[in-house]
Structure formats: C-alpha cells, structure tokens
Amino acid sequence: MTKILIIGAGHAGGSVAALLRQYGYEGPIVLVGDEASAPYQRPPLSKAWLKGEATQEDLLLRPESFYAEQGITLRTGMTATAIDREEKRVRFADGTEETYDSLVLATGSTARKLAIPGADRPDLLELRTLEDAGKLKAALRPGSRLAVVGGGYVGLEAAASARALGVEVVVLERMDRVLARVASETLSTFFTDLHRAHGVEIRTGVEVTAFEDGGVRLADGSRVAADVVLVGVGGLARDDLARAAGLVCDNGVVVDGTARTSDPAIHAVGDMTFRPLPVHGGRMQRLESVPNALEQAKQVAAALTGRPAPAPEVPWFWSDQYEVKLQIAGLPNDADRQLVRGDPAEERFAVFHLSGDHIVCVEAVNAPAEFMGGRQLIGRATPVDAVKLADPAVSMKAVALQTF
Known part of the structure; x- marks a missing residue:
C-alpha cells in the first residue's frame, strides 16, 4: 500500500493527515514537524494564548492521542534537509531518512528579517511559533x-x-x-x-x-x-527545501488547483505555496491564512484518495483586536472603487471593494451579515446594486437576492 509522507506538522500538514483518514485512506501516513509540539493553532498565539486565556492544550488541533488512534506516525522535532526525488526519500538533520510514494510539503512561512545593525540580537522577538x-x-x-x-x-x-x-x-x-x-x-x-x-x-x-x-x-x-x-514585518515562504529539490518556485512553491507541484508525486499546501485562485480569475498568489491551509488540505486529500476535487473557495481572513472582530472575504486587487456600509464611528461597518457591479472583496468590522453576504456574492459572481449595498436599511439578504 502506498505511503504518504507529510513534511510540516502545522495547521496545513496536520489537516492533510486527518482528512486523509476521514476520506478513507488506509495506508501508512507519516507526519513530521520540526517543532516539539503536535499540530496546533497559530492565530491564538497573538491573542488568547498571549493574554493567558488559553492553555497550550487548548491550542492543539486535535488531542495528541488522535494520531496514534488513527494510525498516523507523528514525529516531532525533526528537520528535513533534502528531498531525493528519484529515490523518493527525505533526509533529516539527525541523519535518518523516510521514503514516500506521495510527498506533501507543508513547511509554512518564516519571519522576514530586517537587514539592519542588531537584527541578529538574541533578545529581539518575533511571533510565528x-x-x-x-x-x-x-x-x-x-x-x-x-x-x-x-x-x-x-x-x-x-x-x-x-x-x-x-x-x-x-x-x-x-x-x-x-x-x-x-x-x-x-x-x-x-x-x-x-x-x-x-x-x-x-x-x-x-x-x-x-x-x-x-x-x-x-x-x-x-x-x-x-x-x-x-x-513583525511579514513572512517569507519556507520553500528552500523545495527549491533545492528542483521544484518550480516563485514567491513560494508553485502548485495547481489540486495543490500538486511540478513533480506529480509531490503536493504542497499552506503558507509556502504560490497558488491559483479560481474565484479571482485564476490569478496566482501566496496566502497566509488558516482557511487557505484548510482549503488546500482538502484538495490534497481528495486528490490522493480519488475523490472529486472540492469546489473553489473564496479566500477569507480574520483578526481580533480588543472587542473588535474583523472579517475579510476576497481580494481587492481588481477593484475600481470602494463603498462603505455603516458607520466606522459606531464600530460596526463594512468596506466593499467593487469591480464594475461585482464585489471582489469585503472588509467587515463587527458586521457578520456583511461578511457572509459579501463572501457569498463574491463566490457566485453576482452583480449588485451599489446604491442598495451602501444602504444599511437594506438587508444583506435583500441585496444578495436583489429583492429591494
């Protein structure tokens, strides 16, 4: 039976392993990460965990017992150093090797460094892990x-x-x-x-x-x-392992709509990928978000288990600051105008980015209806009446259904 090796035990890699079992894959799965922890959620690191409102156990994607129960070999604290694509094996810093039939790269991103004096000081902090x-x-x-x-x-x-x-x-x-x-x-x-x-x-x-x-x-x-x-000046794709192996890279590892790389036996998911976005005309972009990691994990799990490819998703993101929840759907790259629905002074509003009469992005502050409605309208490429969209008295459901 074929063996699937996953390099990177973050949100993306951990989700691939779990989805493979959920989708019925019964062969060996080896999940290898360079951190000491089992796969965990990163977004709370700057919020609930930092404030002491969540424990390390709360951060785990799944209980540590999950991996043994599902027959997933989890190896932590292991750094991959080279991929031998001909022999289909990966070497690690401790001298060990793992073979594979299918390889999934999920090595994430790393903090961008400033090239200035003192940038290597040990007391400088970053927030990625x-x-x-x-x-x-x-x-x-x-x-x-x-x-x-x-x-x-x-x-x-x-x-x-x-x-x-x-x-x-x-x-x-x-x-x-x-x-x-x-x-x-x-x-x-x-x-x-x-x-x-x-x-x-x-x-x-x-x-x-x-x-x-x-x-x-x-x-x-x-x-x-x-x-x-x-x-905190941004992140860079951790694609050095892929580049050294000769995979096509451009601002990350280049993948197709099934998260497959230039090598048919290798997929890549998450922050490290430069991927097509069908909802935005197929444009290529690198995204750093949990929803992106989960979407690509579904693509890989479907491809490796012979399931139909999942429907393309609208990219989305969120941020929690104080008592404010920001939710963003879509990308504003092709927008030619913006309109604001609601009042920022009341801490409840949304900024809609439009291209012609189509929404391409919505930034919603404490406005879940605007976020959900905007996300659906982007996904369906439904034209909207901008005057009605800007009027909070017209419900988002009415805007979506064009029933004014």
Whole structure:
C-alpha cells in the first residue's frame, strides 16, 4: 500500500493527515514537524494564548492521542534537509531518512528579517511559533514598554494583547499608515484610532535603522526606548527545501488547483505555496491564512484518495483586536472603487471593494451579515446594486437576492 509522507506538522500538514483518514485512506501516513509540539493553532498565539486565556492544550488541533488512534506516525522535532526525488526519500538533520510514494510539503512561512545593525540580537522577538509566543509572554510585564516594529495584523494583535496585560506599547510602521499593504485606508484609519483610544502610540512613516540595547534607532537619528522589541514585518515562504529539490518556485512553491507541484508525486499546501485562485480569475498568489491551509488540505486529500476535487473557495481572513472582530472575504486587487456600509464611528461597518457591479472583496468590522453576504456574492459572481449595498436599511439578504 502506498505511503504518504507529510513534511510540516502545522495547521496545513496536520489537516492533510486527518482528512486523509476521514476520506478513507488506509495506508501508512507519516507526519513530521520540526517543532516539539503536535499540530496546533497559530492565530491564538497573538491573542488568547498571549493574554493567558488559553492553555497550550487548548491550542492543539486535535488531542495528541488522535494520531496514534488513527494510525498516523507523528514525529516531532525533526528537520528535513533534502528531498531525493528519484529515490523518493527525505533526509533529516539527525541523519535518518523516510521514503514516500506521495510527498506533501507543508513547511509554512518564516519571519522576514530586517537587514539592519542588531537584527541578529538574541533578545529581539518575533511571533510565528509557540516558542516565540512563550518568549514574548514571559517578557511582557505590567508597566513595561513594548516596541512593535511593523503595523500589520500580527503586530496590531500583539499590541492589543499587550495593552490588556498593562504594557505600554508603541507601534512603528515604515509606511504612511498601518495595514497599508493589506487593507483599505478606511480600515487603516479605524484601527489606528482604535489603538490610540486604548493607549497605544502609533507612529507611521518612520524607519527603524538599528536595534540597540534598550530600544531601536530611527532613520532621523532619534531613539525609541523599549524593554521588549517585537519585529513583525511579514513572512517569507519556507520553500528552500523545495527549491533545492528542483521544484518550480516563485514567491513560494508553485502548485495547481489540486495543490500538486511540478513533480506529480509531490503536493504542497499552506503558507509556502504560490497558488491559483479560481474565484479571482485564476490569478496566482501566496496566502497566509488558516482557511487557505484548510482549503488546500482538502484538495490534497481528495486528490490522493480519488475523490472529486472540492469546489473553489473564496479566500477569507480574520483578526481580533480588543472587542473588535474583523472579517475579510476576497481580494481587492481588481477593484475600481470602494463603498462603505455603516458607520466606522459606531464600530460596526463594512468596506466593499467593487469591480464594475461585482464585489471582489469585503472588509467587515463587527458586521457578520456583511461578511457572509459579501463572501457569498463574491463566490457566485453576482452583480449588485451599489446604491442598495451602501444602504444599511437594506438587508444583506435583500441585496444578495436583489429583492429591494
């Protein structure tokens, strides 16, 4: 019987293993991860876990006993170093090897590093793994000062959690607004105001040029004092193993709609992939999200068990900061205009991105109906009446059904 080897025991890899059993695969499955833990959820690391509202056991995708019960061999603390595609075997840092008939790569992403003096300081923190989160949690004390370098979602979530712990926080963003690469200006303004209302100092248009004892140095020569420095300036696909094996890569491992790589015996899933998005005209993009990992896990499990390919999904994301829940569906790349439904001052609104009379993205703040309705309209490519869409008095159900 064929053997499936999964390299990467995060959300994507762990989901592939579980879905294979759910879909009826009875052959050997070996799941190998370089962290010490069984597969766990990463989103709570910057939120519930950091604030002490969740335990390490709460983070686990499934109880550790699940893998033995399902006949899945779980090997943790193992780093893959090379893939021999001819012999169909993977070598590990400890000198051991694993053979495979089908290989699934799920190595995720790694934190982007700044090429500036002090970037290799051991006291600099990042937030990608449970170990990273443990270091940050241990460093945050009431009354201490945290400098967050990078105004993206992870940095802002960590800032919100730190404020809940009584930590003073300053966010340093190189662009002219937070979330500049991933959100509308309306959303950026809302979250800037939200964080400032909670006592966070937000500084935009500033560039960190060095990390020093007790703080960071900026391009204008000034210094920002901090007891703890967290760097969150984006992530890079961990595709070095795939590149060394000769797989086609471009901003990640290039895969098709079944998550298959340029080698028919190898699939890749999750943050590490550069994948087609059928809902957005087949454009290729790398996504870092749990829904993306789960969608590709379903694609792989279906392909390896002979099931029909699952229907393409609308990309979606979320972020929790303070008492605010942000939900995003779709991508705004092809939008030619935006409209706001609701009032940001009331902390309940949605920004719709439209291309012609079609929604391509919705950013919903404490607005689940707008999120769900927008997601459905994107998936169905249903045209909408923009005037009605902008009117909160018209329900999203009526907008979707065009019953005004």
